[in-house]
Amino acid sequence: MTQATRAPGSTGAGQPEHPQPHPPGPLAPRRTLATPRPNTVAAALAVVALLAAGVWSLVELRINAATLLDSADNAADFLGRMLPLDFPPAAEIAGLVGETLAIVIAATLLSVLLSVPVAIWAAANTTPNPSVRYAARALIVISRAIPDLVLAIVFLRIFGLGALTGVLAMGLHSVGMVAKLYADAVEQIDEGPRTAIRATGAGRRQELRAGVIPQVVPAFVATAMHRLDINLRISVLLGFVGVGGIGLAISQALEIMDYQRGMALALVVLVLCVAMELISGAVRRAVLGPAAAGAAPTGLTGFLSRTVRPRRRTGEPQRPSPRGGDPRADSAAALRVGRTRPPWTARRVLRTGYVAIALGVVAAALLPVARELSGIAGAGADAVDALQRFWPPEHGGILPALLDALLVTVQIALAATLLGAILALPVGVLAARNVAPNARIAQTLRMFIVFVRGVPELILAIVFVVMIGLGPVAGTLALAIGAVGLLGKLVADSVEEVDPGSEQALRTTGASRTQVFFGATLPQALPAFVAHLLYQLDVNIRSATLLGIVGAGGIGFYLLNAARVLEFGVVTFIVLLLFAVVMAVEVLAMWLRRSVGAAR
Template sequence: MTVSTAPAPTPPSPTSAQGPAEAPRTVPRPRAGGIAALLVMAALAGFACWSFADLRLNAATLVDSAANAADFAGRMFPLDFPPALELLRLCGQTMAVVVCATLLSVLLSVPVAVVAAGNTTPHPSARFAARGVIVLARAVPDVVLAIIFFRVFGLGALTGVLAMGLHSVGMVGKMYADAIEQIDEGPRTAVRATGAGRLQQLVSGVLPQVLPSLVANALHRLDINLRISVVLGFVGVNGLGFEIAGALNALDYRRGMALALVVLALCVLVELLSGAIRRALLRTADGGGRTRSQKGAVPPAGKPALTAVPPTPGAEGRSGDGVRRPESPRISPPWNPRRLRRTAYAAVTVLTAAASVWGAGLAPEQFFGALGDIGRTLGLFWPPETGGIMPDLLADLFVTIKIAFAATLIGAVLALPVGALAARNVAPSPATATAFRVVVVLVRGVPELVLAIVFVVITGLGAVAGALALGVGAVGLLGKLVADSLEEVDPGVEAAVRATGAGRLQVFCSATLPQAAPAFVGHVLYQLDVNIRSATLLGIVGAGGIGFDLLNAARVLDFGVVTTVLLMVFATVLTVELLAVWLRRVVR
């Protein structure tokens, strides 16, 4: 409830007899929602600091682990790469699974997003159901989906494609729904005015506007799925992740870290490629489909606007009165460089998808042949059971939450300076911004699971390894988001402060940072949401938390306990999600 900000009447001052009284100063009272949001954020920050201290994340822990780090480096080098042909086969297999999973998520997310968007949904109840599907897909960890599909389809690429594809609907569907809600309704209204139906309006008036966003989010998810594929390798999904899991389980760190370096190189290449494609899409989408020569063309007063289609020889005809008149202009667009680029992108996309389906070895008969067993398999997971270890599960869930909060604190503290130096309007020179952008890309390219394995070897089993792995990994995502937010601030405010003679640091603290602060709060909350799910997965490799219980229950076929763990993680993620949505709404 909002508290009224109207000031109380002020009696005239006795000292104002010699002149007009000054207008009383109106000080708006703070809103109740704003005060509550500040208190909640302060409580979250305090809990993060307490978690950091309670997990004993301090310099003494790192110093005590220095000898283990040196020993690990000695056992890791020299790196042992597989033969070139074998390495190419593993890379191709991994990329095929990742591309197929991303393609599946896009195909499923588009209809879900259309129903979830407020301006295209057929009914409010359908919108609520679609939003529920998106939240559910985000909350269920992909490794849990992989365990379920492993029981149905066995080892292989199909398990990974379905697990990553269905889990990706949670993020991709949300992004698509938000993009559809932000379209310009003008083109859609114009299509509706011609008598077009709902499907025609969608195809002609909605999807063309959100196509750049669809492609950009698909490329971003492709990058994420590549790192997730390493995690799923520990539950039987073929590719580089499966080979890394086998090497590390055999304590063959030379081969395992060599393959992890290959994954890093692939992540960097995918990041650079997707960034180039996104920039090309932004240039292509500029101007709403008009060519540069057509922009700003205004017809003379009193004359209708004409299409910029040049006349061609023989394009004229004679009417019945013998006067030569131009024929109607051609409706189909010309084959200009922009259309050629779009056609080339579409052809490459189709060929890549076809090659990925072939390379992953997906067969329709494998999918449909196993569908008959899916009911029996799902029956193994119900009803939920505790296995007599419910106190241990609750304690481990609390450890997972502490890991996520401590890692978010580490990531936020490190990402702010890294992101600031990566922002072109803050960095002291373009070379500095480029160098830190490279650092961000490299950190993002290292899968958190690989970092967790390294820290487990160095610091030992437990929550310390998980918190350090997620904290370092958060620098990559948070650093990029912080840099982008700082670059998107209003430069006029910076120029005004700079005109007063303020230095670079004063401009940053007084103009740049306050503008980006609400976005930074939203990014930290998003990172906390991601870290809770990731902390669950890192328990698979002994990094502490409830993930260890999840893997053990799956190994001994105690699927009722798997369901209990899943419900506990789902409730935690949903609570954080609702809290983050409320805080973002209030802060904005």
């Protein structure tokens, strides 16, 4: 470097002799902090306000260690009255389980059949008309906002006791969740196949049939199995208003304080829910892919992959590994040897078996409901009369009591969400395979989450009511424990779905496991955590309403009491109050999700 080209204040080696500050001017570099967006600040303040409201609710409801310690004697007395468990004969249990499963499967099938067209109308890429799209979205929101308990009360007035009431109540309410997830799946499809089909001159129905439906079938099946699991828990609740099955048997046992029989049947429900969770999880993995992260298939899938292999014809090239092969190369090889049908691989055998079993189970479930379908044709006049009884809405002179009960319901939901988050976040994080110290801990916690999810909140509420007494404390504790199952699973899935590149980059610098989690994993998963907490709050508001029917506090007590004394105008008024609260939470959740997403 020559003197003429040497920078001022530097040596020949290129090092500064005396570091000088940059003179102020338009070209001087400046270090500035990014100004947070107003929406981001408002979203952060809203989250802080929700946390503060949760703490306030815990204080107002007097949920503390002293309350739990005071109930220790009641808990011991309850255990003494509950044990030994009194199980009914095996044939009676089989009959109750069969009736419950028939109602649940038929209700889920009804929700799927109704949700598919509603989802197509609600998806932006399949329905360009905004009026139709907004109407479909409004229908989804209304379906979610009306509690299934209210629908059951309405259909009981029309059709009376029977399986049909439960099927219609659960099926119509399930449309709110199923159709929403279906519409989201339709909006996320790859538009390439659909565009190619449209280029051939195909009509709209052909586009849907060949370009949309094949892409969303796996997501549709997975959602249906998830809803089947949820409806099994709901069936226990509907038993308390007269819908048949094992829930009705539990209700009858608890009404006469036969805790030995009631808790025995509750244990049957627990085993049934856990089994349903495991089966639905296996089906979802088989439909969506048995080896998601490139892991070798295990269990039945692994056994079939080792025993069921397609025979190679003479001259046919060796098929590459399913995990590393190119599907286009497989197709080309199949055409060269003249094979036009896919081989019977382990995955195809499983899918065919699942389809055959599913069709048989659905057919068996529809038989008891089909016997009651003849009553629908003649129920037109009864339906009009029943619906007229629910209008106009009226508060029955107890408006202050209803508003106080609604506030208690919101407090139960807020407190339960906060407690559930405190319990579920560490469980969910350690259940994620990319964060857990080892695979055994992750698998153990995953099974723990499945077990907790298998316990219906209504059963927990009944237990806490007996142990602690009537009031919101029992409902809060029941929902908090229930949140560990749902929120823990959502958190674990979100942590496992983060981009591993950021984690690996920190590991290469020598960062510890804790530093990788707080530096790479948590920042990516945090927006999903916020969304999951809001979803849990939404679920808890609905659940807190329903738990009131067993004395767990909140407005549910007034809802059931108004139905029992035939004050259906009060029922409608309570439903409208709940609808307003649910819509407020829904709007808040949508705004926070957009704000958090924009801040990333």
